[in-house]
Amino acid sequence: MPVNFRNTRFMTLAAKLDQCPEHDMPEIVMSGKSNVGKSSLINALSDNKKLARVSQTPGKTRAVVYFNVDRKIMIADLPGYGYAKVSKELKEGFSKLADDYFTSGRKIDLVLHLIDIRHEPSKEDIGMLEYLNSGSIPYFVVFTKCDKFSRQQLMKRLKELEEIFDFAEDANIYAVSSMAKSGIDDLRNGISDFLGFC
Ligand SMILES: Nc1nc2c(ncn2[C@@H]2O[C@H](COP(=O)(O)OP(=O)(O)OP(=O)(O)O)[C@@H](O)[C@H]2O)c(=O)[nH]1
Ligand SMILES: [Mg+2]
Known part of the structure; x- marks a missing residue:
């Protein structure tokens, strides 16, 4: 059955790892700089401007925010890393939450790692991709x-x-x-295919 991305709903948010919900859907994690x-x-994927909070002020997403896509997929919107203007304490708090998310042993089916096309990849981007390449996510x-x-x-x-990233032949780049x-429809199709929803 195809995934209707337009049927996406806010589920819950978690400020701490132990508040992150358990569920039995495949989970996609959004990762990348603030x-x-x-x-x-x-x-954009859900065609609903009001769903996730967007702001001119970086550092908007401060907890893990969960969205349920057509009752088939869970999307976890992680706090972004690398935003310098929040206090050191807050910054460490939410980068830690994002870091811990990956190392907690939680089942993650797919990471969408976002990079601004205009920017040079940061050391965090390179580190994150190395980490993903070395593991099984x-x-x-x-x-x-x-x-x-x-x-x-x-x-x-x-x-x-x-050239900068030297991606693998079969890397999925959007x-x-x-x-x-x-590119949104392509990405929807790529996600659906990857997770086995056709
Ligand atoms: N031009 C352009 N601006 C965009 C696009 N996507 C997002 N933005 C802008 O980029 C800014 C940040 O967008 P967000 O979606 O809040 O970014 P985020 O990664 O969720 O940020 P954090 O929650 O702080 O981690 C906003 O001002 C958006 O309007 C895009 O495709 N094109
Ligand atoms: Mg955000």
């Missing part, structure tokens, strides 16, 4: 905010990024714009 567009991508790399580039610039930039809704 402000990269994780919450906006959830809204499958991931897609999703380059965001592609509306900032023309088609031609985008192709050039994707080539540069392929280029999207939540604002222009480009």
Whole structure:
């Protein structure tokens, strides 16, 4: 049965690891730097601007926020890392929550690791991809905010990024714009195929 991404609902949020809900759906985790567009991508996938909180102020997502997609998939929106302007204490709190999420032994079926297409990959991005490559958590790399580039610039930039990251042949790479809704259908199909919903 195909997944109806438009039927996505807020489930719950968890400020601590032990508050994270148990469930029996495949879980997708949104990962990436603060402000990269994780919450906006959830809204674009579900075609609902009001679902996940988006803000001009980075550091908006401070807990793990869970969304249920068509009662088939759970999406966990993690707090973003690397936002310098929140207090050190808060920063450490939510990066720790994000770090612990991956090492807690929780079953994660797919990570969407988001990187702003315009930015040079940060050391956290490189570290995260190394971590994902070395372990058994499958991931897609999703380059965001592609509306900032023309088609031609985008192709050039994707080539540069392929060299920087030296992705595996079979890596799943997506280029999207939540604002222009480009690449969103491809990503929906990629997720559905990967999780075995056809
Ligand atoms: N131009 C453009 N801006 C975008 C796009 N996606 C998100 N943004 C903007 O980027 C900013 C951050 O978006 P969020 O979705 O809140 O980012 P986030 O990764 O959830 O941030 P945290 O919750 O702080 O980790 C907002 O101002 C969005 O409007 C996009 O596709 N294109
Ligand atoms: Mg967010």
